[in-house]
Amino acid sequence: MLSGEKENMIAILLSGGTGSRLGADTPKQYLRVNDKMIIEYSLATLLDCCTVEKVVIVADPKWHEEIRSVIQEQKNAHKFAGFALPGETRQYSIYNGLLALKGKISEDDTVLIHDAARPCLKEALILEMQRSLADNDGVLPVLPMKDTVYRIDASGKIDALLERERVVAGQAPELFKYGKYLAANEKMITDGRIWSINGSTEPAFLAGMNIVTVPGDEGNFKITTRADLERFRIN
Numbered sequence: 001m002l003s004g005e006k007e008n009m010i011a012i013l014l015s016g017g018t019g020s021r022l023g024a025d026t027p028k029q030y031l032r033v034n035d036k037m038i039i040e041y042s043l044a045t046l047l048d049c050c051t052v053e054k055v056v057i058v059a060d061p062k063w064h065e066e067i068r069s070v071i072q073e074q075k076n077a078h079k080f081a082g083f084a085l086p087g088e089t090r091q092y093s094i095y096n097g098l099l100a101l102k103g104k105i106s107e108d109d110t111v112l113i114h115d116a117a118r119p120c121l122k123e124a125l126i127l128e129m130q131r132s133l134a135d136n137d138g139v140l141p142v143l144p145m146k147d148t149v150y151r152i153d154a155s156g157k158i159d160a161l162l163e164r165e166r167v168v169a170g171q172a173p174e175l176f177k178y179g180k181y182l183a184a185n186e187k188m189i190t191d192g193r194i195w196s197i198n199g200s201t202e203p204a205f206l207a208g209m210n211i212v213t214v215p216g217d218e219g220n221f222k223i224t225t226r227a228d229l230e231r232f233r234i235n
Contacts, residue, residue, distance in 0.1 A: 042116055170201060
């Protein structure tokens, strides 16, 4: 068991995407920037984080050997807890990661879910999320909306003006109590709604879990387009 007298935090690093929107032959998380694969940046942050006990990586088997070679060079390589297989959707990949931990951690332990395509993750954000968990079931970092936000109807016409102060954009990583979050995902599978999930926090919210927000990090952007990749290159 990874659990003990205190609650443990285990990270699930999602690296199973194909990166089709970037238009590259290689999935974006395996592209090299400054002689390092993009996945290496967030992986190093997770392995070095003082409160992350273990890291599970969701990745296609054809990349396992290369990822292992990278991990072996890390000073905290012992934190690597194995691979899980990618699912047909991002949320199914998360579910596979959760299943890889079943029976190995307690329901009260926490899981931190992050995307390998977000290489600028900082330990300070992880620690703030863990502090904010307290009596809640999960934590989501968010960014404020800078522009005026409207709601439109099916025809594309504006039908409401939303309060900008009450609308936020969710980021990753996301932090959840393991047992409740696993149950929330299993319910989505039973209901058949897992196929339409847009964000990791959605199953938790729909299951009635208590989710608190913390200020996100503008620099913790996801590489989706070539412009994003260039932005990371020049950082």
